Amino acid sequence: MPALKRIAATRIVAQPQVLDSADVPQSSLALRFAADELFVTPPLQDETIITAHDPHAILIREGGFAGIWLPAEEAALFLARNCEWEIPNGRPAFAQGAVASIPTKLWLEDEQVLFIVPAPYAHDFAERMQD
Amino acid sequence: MSIQIPCPHCGPRPIEEFAFGEILAVPDQITDPDERDIDRAFMHNNPEGPQREAWFHTYGCRRWVTLTRDTRTDQII
Numbered sequence: 680m681p682a683l684k685r686i687a688a689t690r691i692v693a694q695p696q697v698l699d700s701a702d703v704p705q706s707s708l709a710l711r712f713a714a715d716e717l718f719v720t721p722p723l724q725d726e727t728i729i730t731a732h733d734p735h736a737i738l739i740r741e742g743g744f745a746g747i748w749l750p751a752e753e754a755a756l757f758l759a760r761n762c763e764w765e766i767p768n769g770r771p772a773f774a775q776g777a778v779a780s781i782p783t784k785l786w787l788e789d790e791q792v793l794f795i796v797p798a799p800y801a802h803d804f805a806e807r808m809q810d
Numbered sequence: 811m812s813i814q815i816p817c818p819h820c821g822p823r824p825i826e827e828f829a830f831g832e833i834l835a836v837p838d839q840i841t842d843p844d845e846r847d848i849d850r851a852f853m854h855n856n857p858e859g860p861q862r863e864a865w866f867h868t869y870g871c872r873r874w875v876t877l878t879r880d881t882r883t884d885q886i887i
């Protein structure tokens with residue numbers, strides 16, 4: 680069974696315009712969960728890139744998600760069978776919604792796709808990937 | 811194909827991804843605070859036609875979406 684791994688991240692809730700222009704390190708993956716919420720993995724080393732611009736921002740270390748990378752072709756097959764909504768065409772792209780009836784976040788690159796689910800669903804998700 | 815709810819952040823998604831949230835409205839003519847509480851708790855609206863509703867995108871951005879749905883056709887206006 681494919682194994683999803685816990686993702687260490689920083690979860691940020693801040694003013695949307697602060698997140699729009701946040702100077703997140705190039706090597707990090709920054710996913711916009713909502714207009715006022717950003718998920719950055721690996722965890723931010725320098726939180727002042729946010730707090731300097733929004734003193735009311737909330738930053739927490741987040742370990743509650745698990746993820747797995749799949750090759751793009753394998754991911755497309757799995758999504759064709761398990762996703763009711765339209766996957767964005769451009770790459771890279773972020774998308775989120777129900778996949779195999781589990782709340783899933785997708786980071787789609789040309790060659791591979793990262794599937795992220797709340798960690799309590801990781802086992803169920805892995806099982807559904809095998810079906 | 812189920813009803814699609816347009817989430818402004820995530821895009822159109824099937825209604826099953828959302829949790830319904832009624833927008834409680836107490837008529838203005840009820841002014842007594844206790845009566846307003848009773849109306850809010852028990853006298854739910856059930857209009858035939860357009861209704862303002864809130865839907866929580868549980869499977870996506872986890873934010874509320876406010877929209878108007880025609881209860882006769884289930885169309886989102």
Ligand SMILES: [Zn+2]
Pocket residue numbers: 817818819820821867870871872873
């Ligand atoms: Zn959404």
